[in-house]
Amino acid sequence: MLFTPFKMRGVVAPNRAVVSPMVQYRATGGMVNDYHMVHLGKFALGKFGIVFTENCAIEPRGRVTEGDLGLWDDSQIESHKRLTRFLKQEGSLAATQITHSGRKGSTPRSFDKPGELGPKEAGWQRWQVVGPSELAAGEGYTTPKQLGADEIEGLVKKFGEAARRADAAGYDVIEIHGAHGYLLAQFLSPISNTRNDQYGGDRAGRMRFPLAAAKAVRTSWPEHKPMFIRVSAVDGAGGWDVEDTIAYARELKAIGIDVVDTSSGGLTGLSTALPVKRSLGFQVPFAAAVKRGAEIPTMTVGLILDGPQAEAILQAGDADLIAIGRQALYDPFWALHAAQELGCDSDFDMWTPEYGWWLEKRKNNLPK
Numbered sequence: 001m002l003f004t005p006f007k008m009r010g011v012v013a014p015n016r017a018v019v020s021p022m023v024q025y026r027a028t029g030g031m032v033n034d035y036h037m038v039h040l041g042k043f044a045l046g047k048f049g050i051v052f053t054e055n056c057a058i059e060p061r062g063r064v065t066e067g068d069l070g071l072w073d074d075s076q077i078e079s080h081k082r083l084t085r086f087l088k089q090e091g092s093l094a095a096t097q098i099t100h101s102g103r104k105g106s107t108p109r110s111f112d113k114p115g116e117l118g119p120k121e122a123g124w125q126r127w128q129v130v131g132p133s134e135l136a137a138g139e140g141y142t143t144p145k146q147l148g149a150d151e152i153e154g155l156v157k158k159f160g161e162a163a164r165r166a167d168a169a170g171y172d173v174i175e176i177h178g179a180h181g182y183l184l185a186q187f188l189s190p191i192s193n194t195r196n197d198q199y200g201g202d203r204a205g206r207m208r209f210p211l212a213a214a215k216a217v218r219t220s221w222p223e224h225k226p227m228f229i230r231v232s233a234v235d236g237a238g239g240w241d242v243e244d245t246i247a248y249a250r251e252l253k254a255i256g257i258d259v260v261d262t263s264s265g266g267l268t269g270l271s272t273a274l275p276v277k278r279s280l281g282f283q284v285p286f287a288a289a290v291k292r293g294a295e296i297p298t299m300t301v302g303l304i305l306d307g308p309q310a311e312a313i314l315q316a317g318d319a320d321l322i323a324i325g326r327q328a329l330y331d332p333f334w335a336l337h338a339a340q341e342l343g344c345d346s347d348f349d350m351w352t353p354e355y356g357w358w359l360e361k362r363k364n365n366l367p368k
């Protein structure tokens, strides 16, 4: 199943192996540059069906660091076009993730130690972060300014505008980053959202902004192109649970979201410090619960290491797409290697012929 096509609206992924969004902190002014071309281009040569960029901010305040990619200004479109052209030329779908970091913005890079930033990063701008309430994400995070209802409406429009730019840039798939304790997840959880206006209170109130943002994106994004949303199935802090996610996914489905990308955690502290116990495929049960509970296609992610593991998840009907993060950093040709492991490409036919023809010939020269 991993190497069968997956049709979403008018778009077909050639296989179900997906490069998960991974921020690199290498951008200037939110623009795609040579680094992103090489970093993401190699995954297209590696024949992943869908290649996601890192999270792209919908406004400068929505970045995590000054080095993040962006889709907040029309002047950024051209740089993204160069990337989508290449990914598509090599047969992958070009996908992007749009985001607002909220109270988890304006931080050092995840691997920076305080006081050890490079000269460039040390000079990076910091800004007043925003959130649903004046509650910091945890130690080392600054206290956000509470967003007014009019500002929230402005951000809904910015999500829609970013989607319009993503379309103009040639992306085939768009995903809203609604997970890992970034702005939309901050609104969902009563731990980070203590508002008592229409954007807080009960679950319906806390979902109001994320659902409005999803609607704005769906309206600006072409009908024939698929839209994903990444969710944290549980916030990791005890405020938002799988049952909440299923109810939310039903509403997202009604808006026209095609795939729920099911991650977890990150509401407090580091995005990477999930209080969910980590083991191979540790988030698969969340994807399965959402897929069955809301009857919507899901993408799963998290410690999926090889083809047989990915295939077993698909065969069990637990998810429709398999996102690979760190294992793709370790092996950019993961999809091609998985195809070999699964016996789907013993003749190197899936490889670009400039590689595959030679590898096929080399096969006979290898010691038996």
Ligand SMILES: Cc1cc2nc3c(=O)[nH]c(=O)nc-3n(C[C@H](O)[C@H](O)[C@H](O)COP(=O)(O)O)c2cc1C
Residues within 6 Å of the ligand: 020, 021, 022, 023, 024, 054, 055, 097, 177, 179, 180, 230, 263, 301, 302, 303, 304, 323, 324, 325, 326, 327
């Ligand atoms: C370097 C790096 C950057 C990441 N950046 C993002 C991001 O921009 N957006 C996002 O939703 N998740 C991000 N993540 C999370 C990954 O997409 C993925 O969900 C996580 O690494 C678990 O999958 P894995 O075990 O296959 O790595 C990042 C992870 C890594 C390792």
